[in-house]
Amino acid sequence: MALFTSAVGFGVVTAAILAISAVGFTLQFSVTNVFNLAFGSVMTLSGFVAYWLNQGGMSIWIAMAIAGLCGGVLSMLVNELLYARFIRHGLNLFGMVIVTISVGLITDHALQAAVGPSFFSYNAPPGRAFHFADFVLTGQELLIVVIAVVLTALTQAGLRYTRLGKAMRGLSANPALARACGIPTRRVVALAWFTSGVLAGVGGVALFLDISTFTATTGSEFLILIIAAAVLGGIGSPRGAVVGALLVGVLTEVGAAYWNPELKDVLAFGVLIAVLLIRPQGLFKQLATERAIVR
Amino acid sequence: MSAATQYYIATILVYICVDVIACWGLDLQFGVTGVLNFAFVLFQAVGAYTAAMLSLGPSSTSGGFQQYLVGLKLPFPLPILGAMLVGAALSGVVGLITLRRLRSDYQAMVMLVISVVATVIAESVIGLANGTAGLALIPNPAQSLSSLNHETQTWVFVGLCAVLTLIVGIVMYALVYSPYGRVLRGVRENEAAIEAMGRNSTKARLQVFVIGGMFGALSGALLAEFIGAWAPSEWVYPETFVFFTAVIVGGRGSVSGVALGAALVGVGVQQAVQYLPIGGDPIVLASLEWIITGVLTLTFLWVRPQGLLPERRRRFRSSTVPPARAIDGAVTS
Numbered sequence: 001m002a003l004f005t006s007a008v009g010f011g012v013v014t015a016a017i018l019a020i021s022a023v024g025f026t027l028q029f030s031v032t033n034v035f036n037l038a039f040g041s042v043m044t045l046s047g048f049v050a051y052w053l054n055q056g057g058m059s060i061w062i063a064m065a066i067a068g069l070c071g072g073v074l075s076m077l078v079n080e081l082l083y084a085r086f087i088r089h090g091l092n093l094f095g096m097v098i099v100t101i102s103v104g105l106i107t108d109h110a111l112q113a114a115v116g117p118s119f120f121s122y123n124a125p126p127g128r129a130f131h132f133a134d135f136v137l138t139g140q141e142l143l144i145v146v147i148a149v150v151l152t153a154l155t156q157a158g159l160r161y162t163r164l165g166k167a168m169r170g171l172s173a174n175p176a177l178a179r180a181c182g183i184p185t186r187r188v189v190a191l192a193w194f195t196s197g198v199l200a201g202v203g204g205v206a207l208f209l210d211i212s213t214f215t216a217t218t219g220s221e222f223l224i225l226i227i228a229a230a231v232l233g234g235i236g237s238p239r240g241a242v243v244g245a246l247l248v249g250v251l252t253e254v255g256a257a258y259w260n261p262e263l264k265d266v267l268a269f270g271v272l273i274a275v276l277l278i279r280p281q282g283l284f285k286q287l288a289t290e291r292a293i294v295r
Numbered sequence: 296m297s298a299a300t301q302y303y304i305a306t307i308l309v310y311i312c313v314d315v316i317a318c319w320g321l322d323l324q325f326g327v328t329g330v331l332n333f334a335f336v337l338f339q340a341v342g343a344y345t346a347a348m349l350s351l352g353p354s355s356t357s358g359g360f361q362q363y364l365v366g367l368k369l370p371f372p373l374p375i376l377g378a379m380l381v382g383a384a385l386s387g388v389v390g391l392i393t394l395r396r397l398r399s400d401y402q403a404m405v406m407l408v409i410s411v412v413a414t415v416i417a418e419s420v421i422g423l424a425n426g427t428a429g430l431a432l433i434p435n436p437a438q439s440l441s442s443l444n445h446e447t448q449t450w451v452f453v454g455l456c457a458v459l460t461l462i463v464g465i466v467m468y469a470l471v472y473s474p475y476g477r478v479l480r481g482v483r484e485n486e487a488a489i490e491a492m493g494r495n496s497t498k499a500r501l502q503v504f505v506i507g508g509m510f511g512a513l514s515g516a517l518l519a520e521f522i523g524a525w526a527p528s529e530w531v532y533p534e535t536f537v538f539f540t541a542v543i544v545g546g547r548g549s550v551s552g553v554a555l556g557a558a559l560v561g562v563g564v565q566q567a568v569q570y571l572p573i574g575g576d577p578i579v580l581a582s583l584e585w586i587i588t589g590v591l592t593l594t595f596l597w598v599r600p601q602g603l604l605p606e607r608r609r610r611f612r613s614s615t616v617p618p619a620r621a622i623d624g625a626v627t628s
Contacts, residue, residue: 035400046599060305082593094329094331094403097594098592099593102535102588105533105586105589109581109585109586112578226407231401231405262415263416263420265412266412269409269411270412271407273392276405
């Protein structure tokens with residue numbers, strides 16, 4: 001039992017990181033309908049921004065906030081300079097998948113060429129240990145969980161109660177109607193990319209803190225788990241993404257405790273495929289037809 | 296010609312054949328029919344592993360330094376045929392899971408996930424195919440012609456690859472430029488219309504998935520037999536993207552275009568990078584290859600989305616429908 005609860009404890013930390021990132025991934029997808037496979041690269045780049053600030057003596061938590069902003073600006077800029085132009089150029093959903101993969105590969109490998117293949121880690125104390133029923137979390141891990149709860153709750157509330165959130169939901173439900181109602185589509189799309197980038201940045205720093213060593217491709221390797229969480233919850237549904245993240249996070253850590261740690265991700269992916277076979281739309285989504293990308 | 300030069304040329308020729316066969320397989324799925332198979336490299340890998348397991352003999356031989364399943368020592372065409380069969384069977388299973396019920400954007404993501412899972416499994420379950428280290432000493436069928444010297448054996452293998460490429464090419468032409476090919480292009484361009492004409496689009500997708508997977512497996516078998524080794528690092532999921540770039544650069548849906556793209560992107564970029572005057576840091580060179588591949592894709596999608604040798608489009612004078620634009624997968628609005 002102790003093994004189980006401690007595995008769940010670790011799972012909650014993994015789930016927290018997954019939740020921050022998966023909400024960002026899925027929010028931007030629900031608004032723009034572009035599968036952003038460069039999301040992991042935004043995480044890595046922001047993680048490295050935090051690394052350089054941290055090396056300069058800054059506290060990792062302030063660095064995390066700045067990295068989040070950088071991620072947001074970067075994500076918005078890439079959309080303005082590349083994605084939006086490609087979409088106006090006439091690319092459809094699948095063309096855009098290939099564009100985002102290209103951008104991800106270019107970014108990752110440019111970074112790899114710059115920083116080399118070595119492992120990096122932040123200079124951050126894990127903080128004092130907090131004892132729960134059967135497991136121990138460090139102050140660092142606890143703070144990550146708190147940040148995740150706050151950020152996902154803020155995103156939820158923002159989507160639900162603000163005008164911008166309403167515009168995003170409107171754009172997600174029916175782009176043509178949203179535009180006809182006078183919603184400034186372009187600005188809302190830009191803000192969706194920004195929000196998604198902020199969440200990617202914070203998620204990236206949290207991930208790098210949690211796994212303690214990272215390379216230029218760590219973010220992109222983690223992206224697959226994020227996609228699994230987002231798809232599990234029903235892609236495009238931020239609430240579903242949180243539940244998906246919890247499922248994937250806890251499953252991987254419990255799998256690691258009871259089974260082969262190297263195979264822990266396989267369990268999560270197995271569940272994903274099984275769920276999709278029974279509910280092709282994911283756990284928390286109405287069966288919607290596909291939509292074109294928002295131009 | 297020195298032995299080294301000969302071997303270099305032979306290597307490049309084999310790589311071109313392998314990439315052309317693989318890209319044709321992907322083109323049939325992605326270029327012609329519009330199925331976005333992000334797990335394509337998995338089928339190449341399965342072909343490579345199967346060919347190895349069917350020709351290495353039991354894993355206890357050579358001191359049992361590598362562990363793997365099956366372990367037969369079959370004569371020449373059987374390992375390659377076995378690889379194609381297993382590749383087709385696995386494609387069938389993956390296709391049945393993904394293509395039948397899922398929305399096509401989910402399909403693409405699930406394929407990506409499957410590709411990653413497969414790598415993780417192959418790396419961690421040592422008994423399957425020797426884990427991260429992979430398989431080595433995979434026999435080259437030409438080496439069984441012991442009366443020939445080593446150079447001639449290499450050229451015999453090049454010949455084998457060329458003949459197989461030719462056969463796959465003929466099959467591709469027969470499939471793509473036939474009434475069946477028109478159905479496939481119809482699935483890509485307008486699925487509803489194809490369904491309305493009484494064709495089963497899911498069946499067509501499954502069929503190209505299996506045929507394409509079979510070609511992928513064939514290319515993997517040839518590659519593994521030529522290099523003599525095969526490991527999970529050869530087929531991580533971004534490798535699929537190189538094939539996509541080759542298809543886009545060559546011209547989606549065009550058999551000759553894709554062959555050109557495969558030679559240029561699959562082999563050309565890698566060779567060109569070696570001759571750049573930037574020193575020999577292998578990490579920088581490998582990164583540069585990926586960067587060039589990514590930039591090539593973006594450039595072509597922007598400037599020439601139809602590729603170097605575009606698919607020829609039939610136009611009918613009475614038609615009032617404007618030709619479809621740019622890169623269409625299966626679904627637009």
